[in-house]
Every structure is written in C-alpha cells, then in structure tokens.
Amino acid sequence: MKNLFVLVALFLVPIAAFSQQTSGRTDVYYDSGNNVVFATASLNPDYQTQYYYGISMTTYLDGEEGWVANPVSYNGPGPGSTYIEAPAQAGHQYMADTFSWVVTSYQTYEVVSGCSDCYDWYDSYGYDSFYGRGDPESSGISYTIFVWAAPIVVERLIQQYVSLGQSEGRQRAPGERMDFQVLFKAFIPWLYVWAGGYCSDPIAGSSEVIYDGNNRTYNSMVDVSKAKATNLAYLLPDQGGGNPSTSWHQIGYTKRYSKETGLGAGILVDDSVLHDCYRLDDQGAGGDSMHIDFSGNAGSRAANVHFYGDARNEITGLGSWAPAISWDISVTVSKSNPSAPDYSVVGWHDCMPAFEIYIAGQTVYQQPPYPSGPEAWFTVGYCLSGSGSTYVNTTGTVFQ
Amino acid sequence: MRVMKIIIFGISPALFLLGSVAASQAGQRMDWLDLFRELASNDPAVRDVARERLFRLDNGFWDVDADLLKEDVRAMLPAFEEKDVQVRLQVSAVLSTLSLGRPDGTTALESAIPVLLAHFKDAEIAIHRNAVFAIINLKPEIPDDALEPLIPMTQDSDKETADAATHGLTRFALKSPVARTALRGLMTGKDVPLHVKQAAVETIRVAKSDNPEIIGLLSVALADENRSLVLSGLRAASKLGALAESLGPQLEKLAETHPDPEVRANAVAAMDSLRSEAR
Numbered sequence: 210m211k212n213l214f215v216l217v218a219l220f221l222v223p224i225a226a227f228s229q230q231t232s233g234r235t236d237v238y239y240d241s242g243n244n245v246v247f248a249t250a251s252l253n254p255d256y257q258t259q260y261y262y263g264i265s266m267t268t269y270l271d272g273e274e275g276w277v278a279n280p281v282s283y284n285g286p287g288p289g290s291t292y293i294e295a296p297a298q299a300g301h302q303y304m305a306d307t308f309s310w311v312v313t314s315y316q317t318y319e320v321v322s323g324c325s326d327c328y329d330w331y332d333s334y335g336y337d338s339f340y341g342r343g344d345p346e347s348s349g350i351s352y353t354i355f356v357w358a359a360p361i362v363v364e365r366l367i368q369q370y371v372s373l374g375q376s377e378g379r380q381r382a383p384g385e386r387m388d389f390q391v392l393f394k395a396f397i398p399w400l401y402v403w404a405g406g407y408c409s410d411p412i413a414g415s416s417e418v419i420y421d422g423n424n425r426t427y428n429s430m431v432d433v434s435k436a437k438a439t440n441l442a443y444l445l446p447d448q449g450g451g452n453p454s455t456s457w458h459q460i461g462y463t464k465r466y467s468k469e470t471g472l473g474a475g476i477l478v479d480d481s482v483l484h485d486c487y488r489l490d491d492q493g494a495g496g497d498s499m500h501i502d503f504s505g506n507a508g509s510r511a512a513n514v515h516f517y518g519d520a521r522n523e524i525t526g527l528g529s530w531a532p533a534i535s536w537d538i539s540v541t542v543s544k545s546n547p548s549a550p551d552y553s554v555v556g557w558h559d560c561m562p563a564f565e566i567y568i569a570g571q572t573v574y575q576q577p578p579y580p581s582g583p584e585a586w587f588t589v590g591y592c593l594s595g596s597g598s599t600y601v602n603t604t605g606t607v608f609q
Numbered sequence: 610m611r612v613m614k615i616i617i618f619g620i621s622p623a624l625f626l627l628g629s630v631a632a633s634q635a636g637q638r639m640d641w642l643d644l645f646r647e648l649a650s651n652d653p654a655v656r657d658v659a660r661e662r663l664f665r666l667d668n669g670f671w672d673v674d675a676d677l678l679k680e681d682v683r684a685m686l687p688a689f690e691e692k693d694v695q696v697r698l699q700v701s702a703v704l705s706t707l708s709l710g711r712p713d714g715t716t717a718l719e720s721a722i723p724v725l726l727a728h729f730k731d732a733e734i735a736i737h738r739n740a741v742f743a744i745i746n747l748k749p750e751i752p753d754d755a756l757e758p759l760i761p762m763t764q765d766s767d768k769e770t771a772d773a774a775t776h777g778l779t780r781f782a783l784k785s786p787v788a789r790t791a792l793r794g795l796m797t798g799k800d801v802p803l804h805v806k807q808a809a810v811e812t813i814r815v816a817k818s819d820n821p822e823i824i825g826l827l828s829v830a831l832a833d834e835n836r837s838l839v840l841s842g843l844r845a846a847s848k849l850g851a852l853a854e855s856l857g858p859q860l861e862k863l864a865e866t867h868p869d870p871e872v873r874a875n876a877v878a879a880m881d882s883l884r885s886e887a888r
Contacts, residue, residue: 405709405746484817484848491815493844496804498768519769527815528748529709530776532738533769580664587667590706594742595735596698597648597660 231287231373235268235307237380239297246270246277246380247294248305252373254287263312264289265370270305273388273443275455277303284312299384302569306377306431310370377430379570386550388443388452389542389569389607392431393516395438395534397422397562398577401466401477403586406529408467410486416469418490418526421477422562422583423461427575429567437461437534437562438520442501446544449507451514458518460497465490465524496521498533510544516556532593535559538601542568550607557600561592564599568607576601641681641700645688649695663703670707675717682707683720694733701728701739708743715747722747726758737762738770745777756781760791763805772808779812782823789822796829806830807841814845819852831859836869843875847882854883 233252240247250268267282268291277295291307399422409415423435433439442456464477471478471488480488498519505512519533538556545551552573558564560579567573576599580588591597647659670678688700704721708714718725721743728740741762744755751759759781762774775795781788795801795809810830813823827849830842846853846860853860857880864876 403710405706407712496807521769521772523811525815527780527812528746530742530746530773531709532705532742585664585667586710587670587706588664590709591663591702594702594705594739596702 231264231309231311233266233307233309233373233376235305235376235378237270237303237305237378239380239382241383244297244382245294246297246303246382247292248303248378249290249292250305250307250376251290252283252288252307252309254311263287265310265312266291266307268293268305268307270295270303271455272298272301272303273390273445273452273455297382298387299382300387301384302379302381302386302388302390304377304379304390304431306375308375309373311373312370374434375432377432381569385547386569386607387447388445389512389550389552390567391442391444391514391540391542392429392565392567393440393442393536393538393540394436394565395520395536395558395562396425396436396461396565397583398425399583400424400475401472402562402583403589404465404525404529405531405586405590406526408465408486408490408526410484413467413470413485413487416467416486418529419466419468419472419583420522421464421466427563427565427572429565429570429572433459433461437463437495438499440499440501440516442503442514442516442540444503444505444512444514444540444542446505446510446512446542446550447507448512449505449510450512451501451503451505453501453503456501456503456514458497458499458501458516460495460499460520462492462494463522463524464492465526491524493524496523496533505541510547511541512543513539513541515539532590532595534562534593535595535598536564538566540566540568540573542607551604552607553602553604555602557598559592559595560597560599561589571608573605574601574603639681639684641685642687642691645685645696645699646691646693648699649693671710675711675713678707678711678717679720682718686721686724689724689728694736697728697731697733697736698739701725701731701736701743705739705743705746708746708748712748715750715752718743718747722752722755726755729758729762734767734770737765738767738773741765741770741773741777745773745780751777751780753785756785756788760788763791763795764801768802768804771802771805775805775808776812779809779816783816783818783820789820793822793826793829796826803835803838806833806838810838810841810845814841814848817849817852821855824849824853824855827853828856828859831856831863836872839863839867839872840875843872843879846879847875850882850885853879857883 231254235248235250237246237248248268248270250266252264252266254262254264263285264287265284266289267280269280270278270293278293281291281293283289283291401419402422404418404420406418407415408418425435431441438461440458443452445452466477467486467488467490478488483491500518502515517537519535521533522531525531536558541553543551552568554566554574562578564576579592644659647655650656685700688696691697704718708718711717725740725743729737731737744751759774759777763771763778765771778788778792782792792809796806813827827842827845830838833839846856860876860880864873864880867873
C-alpha cells in the first residue's frame with residue numbers, strides 16, 4: 210500500500226458572492242511517499258442557482274522560486290475542483306492560490322446589427338442586474354436603460370466573469386527551513402474612513418465623501434484586495450539575502466463614496482455610474498511608490514529586507530489631495546541558531562492606518578491605527594501628514 | 610531625508626486623566642506653542658498626554674466657526690519660528706489637516722497663509738511638504754498670491770511635494786492664464802517626471818473644467834510615448850465626456866491604431882462617453 214503521509218493544510222477562506230452563496234477553499238498537502246506537494250481547490254455555487262451560473266477557477270502553486278507547476282484551471286458548471294502537484298524540496302514552503310469567478314451568461318438582443326453605439330438589453334437572470342450595450346468588446350458598462358421595444362436583429366450569448374476573490378493554502382515540506390516569507394501590509398480596519406472632501410452634482414446635490422476601508426481584523430493571508438498596500442518578500446538567510454524574483458508589492462484599490470447615499474447600514478453601496486456624487490463616486494488603484502531592498506550576510510546566515518515607500522490615494526477630489534501612507538521598516542532573520550531562527554523588526558510607519566507583519570505566517574507585528582475610528586477626521590489627516598509616527602523595535606524567534 | 614518621527618508609548622492612566630481635564634475645545638484659546646513643544650518632547654509621557662489633548666479636539670476642529678478657529682490658528686503660528694524641527698513639524702501637520710478638512714480653510718487659515726508660503730523653503734522635507742499640502746487644499750479657493758511660490762514646488766525633489774504642488778497649480782489653471790502656461794510647460798517638458806504629469810492629468814480629471822486650454826492639455830498626455838500617461842489621459846477624457854469633444858479625432862485614432870489593446874479599449878470607452886453625453 211502506498212505510504213501516504215498527509216499533512217493537512219492550513220487555511221480556509223470563505224468566498225461570498227452577491228445574491229447567491231458561493232464557497233471555495235484551497236488546501237495544500239505534502240505526500241512523503243512520493244515527496245511531492247499537491248494542492249486541491251474546490252468551488253461550489255449554491256444549488257438553487259448553479260443551473261444558471263458556471264464557474265471558473267485557476268489554481269497556482271508557488272514555491273520560493275515562483276511557480277513550481279503550470280497553473281491548472283477549471284471552467285464549467287459548478288461545483289468544480291482543481292488538482293496541482295510538484296516535487297517537494299526539503300524545508301521549502303509551498304503556497305497555493307486559487308482565483309475564482311462565477312460566470313453569468315446573458316442573452317443579448319441587438320437592435321441594429323454591428324452597431325456598437327446602440328442599446329441592447331442584457332438578461333442577467335436577476336443575478337447582477339444592469340443594463341448596457343451589447344458590445345462584447347466593451348470594457349465596461351456605460352449606459353443605463355430601462356425601456357426597450359425595438360425589433361431584435363441579432364441574438365447572441367455573452368458571458369461575463371464576476372470575480373469572487375481568492376482562496377489560499379500553505380504547506381511546508383519537512384526539513385530545515387531555508388526560506389522565510391515576510392509579509393508586510395497596511396490596511397484600514399474600518400468599513401470606511403473620512404476623506405476630507407466633498408462631492409457635488411446638479412442632481413444628487415453635495416455630500417461629504419468617504420473612502421472604503423478594508424473592513425477586517427488582522428489576517429496573515431496574502432490578499433491584495435484586503436489591504437491598501439501589500440509587500441511580500443522571501444528571505445534566504447543561508448544565502449545572505451532575499452529572492453527578488455518572487456518578491457513583489459502591490460498598491461490597494463480604493464473606492465470613494467458619497468457619505469449621504471453610499472453609506473448604508475454596515476455596508477457601502479455601489480452603483481454603476483461614477484462621478485455623480487451618488488453612492489459610488491469614483492474608484493481606482495492607488496499610486497505605488499513602494500520599495501523592497503535586500504541585504505544580508507551568508508557567513509552569519511542573516512538576511513534583511515527593507516520595506517519603504519508611500520502608498521497614495523489617487524482618487525482624491527479637487528482640493529482634497531491627501532497625504533500618502535508612509536513606512537520604513539527593516540525585517541531581519543538570522544539562522545545563527547538554525548533550530549531557532551530569530552527575527553528583528555525595526556523602523557517606523559504612519560500612525561494610520563493599521564499595519565501587520567508576518568514571517569512564514571507567524572505574527573511578528575500588529576499595530577492598530579491611532580485614531581479611534583473612521584470619523585476621527587483630524588487624527589486621520591494628522592497621522593498621514595507625518596506627525597506622530599509609530600516606531601517599531603521588536604525581536605523574537607521564528608517557530609519551526 | 611524624512612524628519613525623525615515620534616515614538617508612541619503606552620499612555621500612563623494618571624497622565625491621561627490630567628490631559629483630559631486640561632483639554633480645551635477648539636475655538637478657545639489655548640497655549641498652542643506649549644502644546645506643540647510637548648508633542649515634540651523626548652519624554653514619551655509628556656508627548657502622549659499632549660497627543661491625547663490634541664486628538665480630543667477632533668470634533669471641535671470640525672464644528673467650530675471659522676472666526677473662532679482663526680484665533681487658534683493665529684496662536685499656532687509662533688511654533689513655525691521654533692528651531693526644533695519637531696515643533697515646526699507639529700504645527701505644519703495640524704494646519705495641513707485643517708486645510709484638508711475645512712470647507713472654509715481659505716478664511717479660517719488666512720493668517721497662516723504667508724507663513725506657510727514662507728515655509729515652502731523649509732529645509733525639512735516633511736515641513737515644506739505639509740506647507741504645500743496646506744496651501745493646495747485650501748477651499749473654496751487658493752489665494753492668488755500663492756501661485757508664484759507654488760510653481761517651483763512642482764519641481765521639488767520630494768515626489769509627494771511635487772505632486773501636491775502640481776495639483777495646486779492645476780487648480781489655479783482653472784482660472785489663471787499664467788498657471789495654464791506653467792502647467793503646459795510641465796506637460797510638455799521632457800525632463801518633467803512622469804508622476805508630475807500624472808498628477809496634473811488626475812486633477813484635470815476631477816476638475817471637470819470646460820476650459821479648452823485645460824482640455825487641450827489632455828491632448829498632450831494622449832500623445833505621450835508613456836503608456837500609463839496615455840491611459841491616465843484616456844480615463845480623464847472618459848470622465849469629462851462631452852467636455853472632451855475636441856479630443857474626438859485623437860481618441861478615434863488611438864482607438865483604431867494604437868498597438869496596445871488596453872489603450873484601444875480605453876479610447877473606445879472615452880469616445881462612448883463623449884458621444885453619450887453629446888446626445
């Protein structure tokens with residue numbers, strides 16, 4: 210009988226879809242009999258709606274050197290699953306990420322054949338209700354129309370992919386740890402935060418504006434959609450440095466809302482028309498001025514990563530140019546005692562928003578924002594202006 | 610080099626209580642210079658109590674009448690004369706925040722404006738950055754005499770400062786031919802950093818001006834060789850809709866001939882936006 214020793218994986222991330230409930234998870238396992246790591250992922254639309262909606266999912270398996278196997282995808286009716294495997298290297302950590310979409314199919318009825326400027330009607334089965342033009346090359350929905358009574362010229366099927374997010378799992382092959390993933394994130398723990406500005410529109414009137422927060426507590430997962438800034442680096446103390454090819458940073462996405470109409474009871478309310486001071490007023494990625502530098506000493510088996518830079522909100526309004534979120538943090542891991550590697554975290558960051566640092570999934574630093582809440586408008590602005598920064602100086606041992 | 614920042618330590622409960630009792634409401638005179646010195650103190654206990662006093666004013670800064678806030682602002686200004694960088698940093702941060710949040714900042718901060726302009730030349734980056742932020746976010750309008758000192762700040766070596774100054778210059782350009790000329794110089798300058806040009810495009814996007822000269826500046830962005838600047842220009846054109854009618858031929862050309870599919874798609878979206886509003 211095959212000697213299959215399985216280490217069960219670590220993380221489960223529920224994925225919520227809009228009017229239907231979709232759940233997904235990704236697990237990573239180590240098979241000592243074959244010395245391979247493998248990942249399985251599943252995605253399940255709810256029973257009532259799976260007739261109408263297909264699913265799409267792609268799973269990636271990463272080691273410290275990047276992809277260790279070609280990504281695997283599933284496209285079709287739900288539920289679905291993926292399987293991916295790769296040879297294991299002792300002491301290395303492997304991480305699987307699955308990106309998931311629900312696929313809605315629309316019948317579109319074209320009024321004038323080939324006319325990209327004419328109105329069509331989408332039947333979205335009530336899932337994601339909007340109306341727009343039936344131009345499949347279009348990058349977005351630009352129009353709202355509620356009445357259509359022209360003869361049908363062309364009928365066609367269009368599929369739309371609605372991103373559900375990602376699930377993730379990790380596993381380490383047995384052996385002395387060689388690589389140390391360092392994850393450094395800045396996030397806004399509240400649902401929203403004061404924006405220091407206003408919007409106005411001839412129809413909607415004027416309102417204070419607010420920005421969306423990440424609305425979460427601390428979390429060691431790599432999920433760029435849940436942070437305003439994400440930095441990830443791999444330290445290799447035996448080599449006295451890090452691995453730039455697998456290290457990366459990404460600026461977060463920000464949405465701006467009219468506070469009057471966009472802030473509901475515990476939710477922020479989106480709509481498809483921007484720049485109208487009604488509900489969702491604007492959105493976009495921030496300005497990335499983030500840096501990751503490596504240093505270290507192979508002789509002393511120590512490696513350092515220096516995170517520094519700014520993450521700027523680039524959807525500010527006229528006269529509401531906001532200061533960036535800034536930080537300058539150094540993380541060092543030393544294997545002078547290989548059985549008990551130690552770490553140090555030194556530096557500073559703005560006293561807003563929240564910051565968190567993990568080494569190989571282990572919490573080494575978590576700091577809430579100084580302001581007491583999203584309405585503390587003065588303190589938000591004050592913190593981002595570079596005053597009252599938070600200094601970090603902490604040390605500890607990385608658990609094996 | 611960024612100014613050394615203040616370390617946060619735990620707040621002593623007794624000192625916290627003292628600070629709470631001593632806290633004033635904004636709009637009432639308090640000894641701001643003392644407060645800023647305490648905020649800059651090397652003693653964490655002193656610093657934390659001072660910070661708590663400052664932060665407890667939060668709603669007071671928001672609700673208070675501009676005339677009352679003027680008193681506070683006047684009382685803050687002597688802190689700019691302090692040699693201690695940390696003290697100057699504190700006052701610059703408070704004024705920058707007030708400018709960001711107050712819809713009547715031009716009035717409430719009137720007495721601070723000459724001082725802030727003078728500190729555009731402060732050697733400390735964080736201070737001159739805050740001074741620029743305080744000026745460019747003044748609402749409803751930035752005072753005219755800020756234009757001349759603002760123009761050179763668009764070339765500041767600090768990216769944050771330069772971008773903020775460009776935002777301010779673009780706000781000026783909505784009403785000032787001099788500013789429009791300066792802005793065109795930035796958009797067409799070969800040595801001007803990309804982030805400065807993008808800050809200008811971003812401001813044009815949110816300004817929704819119908820000034821043909823301003824709209825024409827987007828044409829410069831659309832003709833640039835840098836892909837991200839072209840995309841910024843296209844997104845700005847999309848938002849402007851019919852206001853960007855003069856860009857129509859250029860958008861059409863990008864939509865048909867640009868090698869990058871994302872650029873083409875954004876050009877199509879901008880044309881759609883233009884046509885829909887024109888209907």
